[in-house]
Amino acid sequence: MTDEPLRPALTGRRRRGALVLVGVALSLLLGGCQVPDFFGFRGATKQGHDEFLLYVGTFIAALVVGGFVGLLILFAVVRYRRRNEEMPKQFQYHIALELTYTVVPIIIVLILFGFTVITENRVDAVTPKPNLTVDVYAFQWGWEFDYPNHVVVRAETTTDPDPVGPEGLSGPQCSPAAWCLGPGLILPSGETTQINLRSRDVVHGFFVPEFNFSRYAQPGVLNQFDFTVIKPGVFRAQCTQFCGLYHSLMLFHVVAMPPTQFQTWLTAQEPTTSLNTKAAP
Amino acid sequence: MRIEALFLIGVAAFFGLVGLIYWFWGYEQSGTAMLLGTTLLGLLPGTYYFWWSRRMKPRPEDRSDASIEDGAGVIGSFPDSSVWPFVLGMGLFLVVLSIVFGLWLLAPGFALVISAAVGVTVESRRGGTV
Amino acid sequence: MTTLVERPVVHAEHPEHHEGPTGLLKWMTSTDHKVIGMNYIVTSLVMFFFAGIMALVIRTQLTVPSGAVVSNQQFNELFTMHGSLMLYLFAGPFAFGGLANYIVPLQVGAPDMAFPRLNALSYWLYLSGSITMMLGFMVAGGAAAFGWVAYAPLSEATFSPGSGPDLWILALALTGFSAIFTGVNLVTTIFYLRAPGMTMFRMPIFTWNMLVTAILILIAFPVLTAAVVMLFCDRHFGTHIYTVQGGGVPVLYQNLFWFFGHPEVYILALPYFGIATEVIPVFSRKPLFGYKGMAFATMSIAALSTGVWAHHMFTTGTVLLPFFSLLSLLIAVPTGIKFFNWIGTMWRGSIVFGTPMLFSIGFLFAFLMGGLTGVMLASPPIDFVTHDTYFVVAHFHQVLFGSAVFAGFSGLYFWYPKFFGRMYNETLGKLHFWFLFIGFWVTFMPQYELGLKGMPRRVATYPAGLGWQNLNIVSTVGAFIIGFSFVFFLVNLWVSWRKPVPAGDNPWDAHALEWFATSPPVHHNFTKLPPVRSERPVWDFHHPDARTIEHGHNGHGQLVGTGAGPRQD
Ligand code: HEM
Ligand SMILES: [Cu+2]
Ligand SMILES: [Cu+2]
Numbered sequence: 013m014t015d016e017p018l019r020p021a022l023t024g025r026r027r028r029g030a031l032v033l034v035g036v037a038l039s040l041l042l043g044g045c046q047v048p049d050f051f052g053f054r055g056a057t058k059q060g061h062d063e064f065l066l067y068v069g070t071f072i073a074a075l076v077v078g079g080f081v082g083l084l085i086l087f088a089v090v091r092y093r094r095r096n097e098e099m100p101k102q103f104q105y106h107i108a109l110e111l112t113y114t115v116v117p118i119i120i121v122l123i124l125f126g127f128t129v130i131t132e133n134r135v136d137a138v139t140p141k142p143n144l145t146v147d148v149y150a151f152q153w154g155w156e157f158d159y160p161n162h163v164v165v166r167a168e169t170t171t172d173p174d175p176v177g178p179e180g181l182s183g184p185q186c187s188p189a190a191w192c193l194g195p196g197l198i199l200p201s202g203e204t205t206q207i208n209l210r211s212r213d214v215v216h217g218f219f220v221p222e223f224n225f226s227r228y229a230q231p232g233v234l235n236q237f238d239f240t241v242i243k244p245g246v247f248r249a250q251c252t253q254f255c256g257l258y259h260s261l262m263l264f265h266v267v268a269m270p271p272t273q274f275q276t277w278l279t280a281q282e283p284t285t286s287l288n289t290k291a292a293p
Numbered sequence: 294m295r296i297e298a299l300f301l302i303g304v305a306a307f308f309g310l311v312g313l314i315y316w317f318w319g320y321e322q323s324g325t326a327m328l329l330g331t332t333l334l335g336l337l338p339g340t341y342y343f344w345w346s347r348r349m350k351p352r353p354e355d356r357s358d359a360s361i362e363d364g365a366g367v368i369g370s371f372p373d374s375s376v377w378p379f380v381l382g383m384g385l386f387l388v389v390l391s392i393v394f395g396l397w398l399l400a401p402g403f404a405l406v407i408s409a410a411v412g413v414t415v416e417s418r419r420g421g422t423v
Numbered sequence: 424m425t426t427l428v429e430r431p432v433v434h435a436e437h438p439e440h441h442e443g444p445t446g447l448l449k450w451m452t453s454t455d456h457k458v459i460g461m462n463y464i465v466t467s468l469v470m471f472f473f474a475g476i477m478a479l480v481i482r483t484q485l486t487v488p489s490g491a492v493v494s495n496q497q498f499n500e501l502f503t504m505h506g507s508l509m510l511y512l513f514a515g516p517f518a519f520g521g522l523a524n525y526i527v528p529l530q531v532g533a534p535d536m537a538f539p540r541l542n543a544l545s546y547w548l549y550l551s552g553s554i555t556m557m558l559g560f561m562v563a564g565g566a567a568a569f570g571w572v573a574y575a576p577l578s579e580a581t582f583s584p585g586s587g588p589d590l591w592i593l594a595l596a597l598t599g600f601s602a603i604f605t606g607v608n609l610v611t612t613i614f615y616l617r618a619p620g621m622t623m624f625r626m627p628i629f630t631w632n633m634l635v636t637a638i639l640i641l642i643a644f645p646v647l648t649a650a651v652v653m654l655f656c657d658r659h660f661g662t663h664i665y666t667v668q669g670g671g672v673p674v675l676y677q678n679l680f681w682f683f684g685h686p687e688v689y690i691l692a693l694p695y696f697g698i699a700t701e702v703i704p705v706f707s708r709k710p711l712f713g714y715k716g717m718a719f720a721t722m723s724i725a726a727l728s729t730g731v732w733a734h735h736m737f738t739t740g741t742v743l744l745p746f747f748s749l750l751s752l753l754i755a756v757p758t759g760i761k762f763f764n765w766i767g768t769m770w771r772g773s774i775v776f777g778t779p780m781l782f783s784i785g786f787l788f789a790f791l792m793g794g795l796t797g798v799m800l801a802s803p804p805i806d807f808v809t810h811d812t813y814f815v816v817a818h819f820h821q822v823l824f825g826s827a828v829f830a831g832f833s834g835l836y837f838w839y840p841k842f843f844g845r846m847y848n849e850t851l852g853k854l855h856f857w858f859l860f861i862g863f864w865v866t867f868m869p870q871y872e873l874g875l876k877g878m879p880r881r882v883a884t885y886p887a888g889l890g891w892q893n894l895n896i897v898s899t900v901g902a903f904i905i906g907f908s909f910v911f912f913l914v915n916l917w918v919s920w921r922k923p924v925p926a927g928d929n930p931w932d933a934h935a936l937e938w939f940a941t942s943p944p945v946h947h948n949f950t951k952l953p954p955v956r957s958e959r960p961v962w963d964f965h966h967p968d969a970r971t972i973e974h975g976h977n978g979h980g981q982l983v984g985t986g987a988g989p990r991q992d
Contacts, residue, residue, distance in 0.1 A: 051875040052808070063804045070805060074795040081762055085787050088769040092707070093776065099969055100773045104710045109767075110760070114716075117759040121752045121798075128752075128802040129745055135804050136744075152582070190888030214577040215673065217738065217811055221877025224808045228739045230674065231576060232667035235740040248889070252811035252879040254570050256577060257495050260882035296623040297614050303722070304638060311730045311750075319743040323678045324732070331642050331729065353619030361952045364430045364619035371428050371535045371947065374452040378540050382547025389555065389593045393562070393586045413540065 053222045056247055056268075057239040059135045060224035066131040067224070070124060077120070135225070138238050142206035143271075146197065150209070150216035150229035150251065153258040157197050162283035167195035169261040186267070191248040194263035198277055201241045201268040209235040217252030220266055226252055241268040294355060298342035304335030375416060381409035428534040428947050430619075454539035455946060459546045460525030461842065464835075466550060467517035473557070474508035475906060477501045482866075482902040485895050488887035498883035499568035500587075504559070506571035507591065510691065511598055512553050514827035518694035519640070520549060520605055522834055523633045525842070527609060529937035530630045532618025532955070534947040537611035545604040552597030559587040567591035570881060572684065573654070575665030575676035580658040589658065592651045599648040606640035609633055618936065620955035624718065627935040627958055628711060631718050632697030635725045639686045639693070642729055647683035650676060674741055681732035688822070689728040693721060695826035696761060698834035699783045703765055704959075705837075705933045706780035707772030713764040714958055720757035720764070727754045737803040738810045744803045751801035758794055762787070777931070778852030782833030785860050789825025793818055796871070811881075814874025817867045824863060832859075832912070840926030843919070844942040851915040858908030865901030869894035934959030 050071045055061035092100075147158040154168035186192035199205050209218055211229035219226035227235050251262035269277070312328030315321070353359035384405030391398035453459065481501050484490040493501065528536055536542045559566030564585025569578045578588060613626070613634045626634075654676065656662040663669020665676045704711045711717060731751045733742040765787060774780065796818040799805050809815055832855075839847050873894050878885060885891055929938040938961045940948055953964040962969075 051872050053875075053877075063808060066802065066804050067799075067808065070799050070802060074799060078791060078795045081766075081791055082788065084766050085769075085784070085791070088766050088772075089774065089784060092769055092772050092774050094708075094773040096773075098773070099966075100707070100709055100771055102710055102969055103771075104712060104714060106713075106767075110713050110716050110763075113763040114756060114760055117756045118753075121755055124798070124802065125745075125749055125752050128748055128804065131804045132744055132748075132802075135807065188888060190886045193886060214582055215574055217879075219811070219877070219879065221808075224804075226738050226807050226810055230739065230741075232673060233739070233741060237740075248877070250877070250879055253574075254499075254577070254811075254881040256569075256582060257499065259499075260495070260879075260884050263886075294614075300623070300722075304726075307726045308729065315730075315743075315746065318746055321678075321743070323675055324682065327646060327679075327682045328730075334642060354617035354621050357620065357622050357625070357956075359619035360954055361430070361619055366430060368428050368430055368534060368616065372454045372539050373946070374449070375454050375540050375543065376452045378454070378543035379451045379547055382544055382551060385548065385597070386551035386555070389551070389597060392593060393589050 053224055055224045056220075056222040056243070056245065057225070057241050059239050060222065061242070062131050062134050063224040066127055069127060073120065073124065136237065138206060138236050139204055142238060143203035144200060145206045145208065146199075147208045147210070148197070148218065148229070149212055150218065150255075150262075151212035152214060152256055153251075153262045155195050155197075155262070155264045157195065159278060159281075161278070163278060163281040164284040165195050165198070167264075169194070169258050169263075186246060186265075191246050192265050193248070194250075194265060197249075197264060197266045198274065199241055199266060199268050200271040200274040201244045203271055204238050204240045206236060206238050209237070214255050215253050216255045216262070218249075219252040220247050220249040222247045223266075228253055241266070244268050244270055294342055294346035294349065294352065296355070298339055298346050301335045301339030302343060303339075305332045305339055306335075308332045308335065372416075375413070377409045377413040377416060380405050380412065384409055430952075454535070454543045456524050456528050456536045456539065456542060457944060457948075459542050460521050460523075462546050463516050463521035463524060463549065466553060467513045467521055470508050470512040470553060471517070472909075474505050474513060475909070477505040477508070479902055479906050481505060482899040484883065485885075486899040487895070488889075488892055489884050493883075495883045496565060496568065499881075500560070500566040502881055503567050503570055503591075504556070507556060507567070509823070509827075510571055510687070511595065512549075512556065514691040514823060514831075515602065515687075516549055516598070517827065517831055518698075518834075519602065519633070519636060519690065520545065522698070522838070523609060523636075523694060524605070526838065526937055527630050527633050528612055528616065529940055529944060529948055530627050530935045531613060531616060531621060532936050532949060532952055533612055533616035534949070536608050537616060538608050541604050542608050545601040545608070548597050548601035548604070552594045552601060555590050555597060556594035559590045562586045562590065572680055573651070574680075575654060575657070575673050576667075578654060578658075578676075579666055581666075589655070592655050592658075595651050596648055599644045599651075602640050603644050603648075606637040606644070609637040610641075613637075618952055618955055621936075621960075624715065625955060625958045625960075628700040628714070628717050628721070629694075629697035629935070632693045632700070632721050635721050636690050636693045639690050639725050639729070643683040643686035643690065646679055647687075650679035650683065653679075674736075674739060677736050677739065678733070681735045682729075683732075684735060685732045686725075686729050688819075689725055691823060692826045693725065695786070695830035695834075696721070698830045698837070699765065699786050700761075701933075701935065702779045702783045702833050702837050704768050705931050706777055706783075707769045707774050708932070709768055709772045710934075710957075710959060710962075711764065712767030712770070713760070716760055717764050720760040723757040724754060724761075727751075727757070731801075734801055734806070737806045748801055748803050752798060754801075755794070755798050762791065777836075778847070778849060778856060779833045779837035779931075781853060781856040782829050782836065785856060785863075786825050786829035786833060789821050789829055789863060793821030793823075793825055797822065809874055811879055812874035813870040813878045813880055816880045817870035817874060820867050820870075824867070828859070829863075837931070838937075839919075840930050841937055841940075841942050841944070844923075844926055845919050846924040846926045846930065847915050847919050851911045851918065855908050855911035855915065858904055858911065862901045862904030862906075862908055866898050866905060867901070869897045869901075873898075929961065929965070932962070932965065934962045936960055939964070 047068055050068055052064060052067050053060070055064040145160065149156040149158070154166070156164060156166040158164050209227055209229045211231045213231065216229040217226050218229055223239055225239065227237060229235065245268055247266040249264050249266055251259060255262065308328050308331040312325055312332060315328060316325045353364040384402050387398045387402030387405065391402055450458070450462070480493060481498065484492040484498055524536065524542065528534070562585070564587055566587040567573070567583070569583055569588065573591070576582060613630060617626070653662070653664045657664050657666060663671040665671050665673050667673065700711060700717060727750055731747055731754065733747045734751045736742045737744060796814070800809060800815065800818060836847060836852055873891055876890060878891050926942055928940070928942050936952070939953055953960045957963055
């Protein structure tokens with residue numbers, strides 16, 4: 013496999029068109045940001061928020077379609093239960109009706125596909141000039157985050173909360189505790205971070221629920237993606253692709269702090285000679 | 294036979310088309326190979342049946358107006374019972390298990406497989422006249 | 424011994440059969456599709472019960488945070504075997520090996536499957552495959568623990584040593600061949616052994632769906648077998664097909680697996696759609712609405728389903744997202760057609776809520792919900808959030824459970840009188856349905872929310888304080904309601920065994936040819952056949968004056984009721 017990331021080409025015009033489309037549709041559909049969350053996360057990153065809007069739109073569409081079909085079934089079942097022994101009319105075909113319920117779903121699906129492509133291009137877009145690039149390595153069972161200047165955060169599976177929290181550089185501030193398990197991926201908020209994701213052994217899944225995003229970490233494949241965390245905070249995260257015995261303990265968390273604070277943290281760290289020489293096995 | 298043939302040719306046509314699109318969109322090899330295989334799966338029997346269907350009279354089951362009497366006669370020869378599938382199945386079972394539980398299982402395994410092969414041949418020679 | 428079977432002409436006497444072997448020997452030597460079909464049904468139900476019990480253990484473990492009912496290793500073995508048993512050894516063989524084997528030859532008016540000995544071999548391979556897989560629990564190191572998909576490189580010898588994984592792979596090879604043989608057999612039977620007058624577009628939809636499923640099997644299973652055989656070579660013979668170290672490509676495994684895996688999902692679903700499509704018209708006393716549309720919808724679902732494999736790989740970052748998401752979304756269209764045809768069939772009908780009908784309606788609702796969430800998952804950005812979370816677990820259970828259990832048991836109750844010549848108890852059947860139905864929604868709806876809250880699938884434990892506990896408790900309670908519902912099923916079997924109620928040949932006033940045979944059908948099936956003038960010959964035969972109306976033709980459309988004379992039995 014190549015080590016080349018697959019990046020969707022996005023021309024400026026297409027991107028602007030996409031923006032306008034999504035914007036118009038969503039403001040029409042949802043009236044800004046005060047939509048109910050439909051059990052989902054609103055997205056702590058810019059990309060995650062785009063995804064959230066698509067999710068909400070799809071959810072509503074599914075609700076409408078599902079409600080319609082479900083009620084239709086229910087109506088048929090209740091209304092046409094057997095009341096007497098009379099033989100019902102034995103009709104079988106109605107071409108116009110059949111065509112209608114072929115064509116209408118095609119249209120619905122194509123609309124959904126349009127929004128999907130727009131959102132997916134936005135979510136998957138990677139900038140050539142990120143503010144920060146972190147190399148993330150997944151392994152059985154833990155995570156390693158390599159920063160520029162050879163700063164490495166690495167932890168094997170642990171159920172103790174990691175001390176690094178948003179307020180300070182270290183210390184027991186990280187809370188709630190259940191949010192802070194595993195090693196912390198420290199990032200500046202408001203800036204674009206690029207992740208180079210690789211695996212040392214089997215397939216793992218990099219999943220931050222509140223970012224509405226996941227991506228496999230695979231041996232021999234480099235996956236590259238960007239996100240921009242909107243506000244400082246702690247976000248719990250976990251491996252999602254089953255990877256063996258301690259899969260369920262392969263936790264980590266993301267800590268987003270203001271950029272200045274992040275710089276202070278980064279410079280305070282001891283540089284390590286990275287445990288791996290960039291080339292994943 | 295015509296509909297059956299067209300059904301299989303339809304399989305080939307669809308996957309041929311999808312395979313082409315897939316290849317020229319993504320240049321991904323494994324998927325293209327599998328789609329090509331699927332195309333052949335439909336194409337080979339499909340064209341054969343089609344070739345036949347144009348050379349034969351429609352069978353009673355191809356004609357919507359056929360009556361049961363039109364199909365009267367021998368349909369084929371069907372076994373009433375046979376022990377050989379069981380023997381063959383257990384033979385293959387042992388052969389497979391030998392990989393995990395020890396190669397000595399190959400001996401009884403192959404014995405069963407071979408006796409089943411002989412047995413079923415003799416059986417159908419004796420019983421099958423059609 | 425072989426018999427030359429002649430086409431039964433009405434009134435022709437069927438030659439008496441000599442006494443064959445009985446008892447165990449009969450079971451071992453039978454090449455009768457009905458006996459083999461019943462073997463499949465019983466074996467697969469046994470597998471279903473094993474897998475169901477595993478599911479209950481899994482759910483118990485997950486009820487509260489940091490559950491300690493089983494260890495991590497045991498948990499991983501359990502969910503792997505639960506999934507593998509349910510998919511490879513229950514859902515597929517139950518419909519395709521069991522019901523199809525039993526019903527399809529009857530529905531097309533054939534005396535047996537085209538290759539009866541091959542058919543028997545299929546069953547023995549399936550049985551030995553099942554035993555091989557279960558043996559995994561008995562070897563040192565335990566059963567396979569890499570999920571039903573066995574992704575490489577986790578399934579390579581480095582990460583999954585021991586013979587449990589080997590047994591799993593070999594089991595798939597055995598059952599894979601069994602499925603391929605049955606597929607060949609069914610296609611040949613359907614192409615060559617139909618009754619006169621039964622053109623392709625007069626076959627019952629159940630048979631149509633089985634034909635399409637058979638084609639899917641022939642497309643998909645060889646790929647699976649190849650994929651796992653290569654995996655086996657990696658494990659034992661030093662090849663490096665899926666390992667980076669030797670220059671292999673791990674993602675190749677996923678591509679191969681899902682090229683099988685997604686069609687497999689439809690191999691598991693289409694037969695069950697076929698069952699619902701048999702049951703709903705019979706219990707609505709109407710012909711199937713949009714028969715031809717239904718046949719084409721089945722074909723297009725199957726066709727599309729083979730072009731969408733990588734929608735399980737959206738988050739690998741290595742697949743062509745728009746291609747796969749478009750094809751996946753498009754599957755919603757023929758699926759929608761099916762729904763509207765089912766509704767159209769009930770529309771202005773005269774519906775009786777027999778147990779089979781209740782189960783089919785249960786299937787409609789379950790599949791509606793599972794289908795809608797499936798459409799959501801087909802959109803890659805949404806899949807990025809829900810992939811490998813409990814959202815997916817809820818989705819595929821609503822589809823698979825809806826098909827294999829709701830529609831599957833609908834078929835079992837529907838054909839029960841045909842299999843045994845006796846009726847089951849309606850009250851117990853209905854109780855079974857209602858407990859199952861309630862348990863089903865209680866189990867799986869909370870899992871959607873769990874997934875959206877970020878709970879990954881295949882986790883043995885989860886920390887407290889994430890707000891997942893209450894939903895998990897509800898889900899576990901639901902699972903036990905499901906488990907309990909099957910008590911009614913077992914009691915029902917027992918009651919009908921002890922106190923038989925004769926059913927007659929055609930208790931439902933049904934449509935297709937199997938209801939023209941005796942219950943249970945004699946060896947080589949038919950002693951007489953009615954004329955075939957539509958896709959419901961038996962109905963035409965019994966209702967000479969009730970004709971099918973092509974809508975819009977006001978009764979002057981194609982005349983398909985024939986009036987083949989008065990009822991003869
Ligand atoms: C008796 C009711 C059932 C219950 C309570 C149940 C429960 C579960 C649970 C708790 C899991 C594990 C999820 C995880 O940890 O990721 C699971 C996995 C699975 N189930 Fe079921 N299940 C049931 C029936 C079925 C049926 C009928 C099928 C298919 C026909 C099925 C197919 C699967 C599959 C394919 C998996 C995935 C295994 C894997 O991740 O490798 N289940 N089920
Ligand atoms: Cu992992
Ligand atoms: Cu799929």
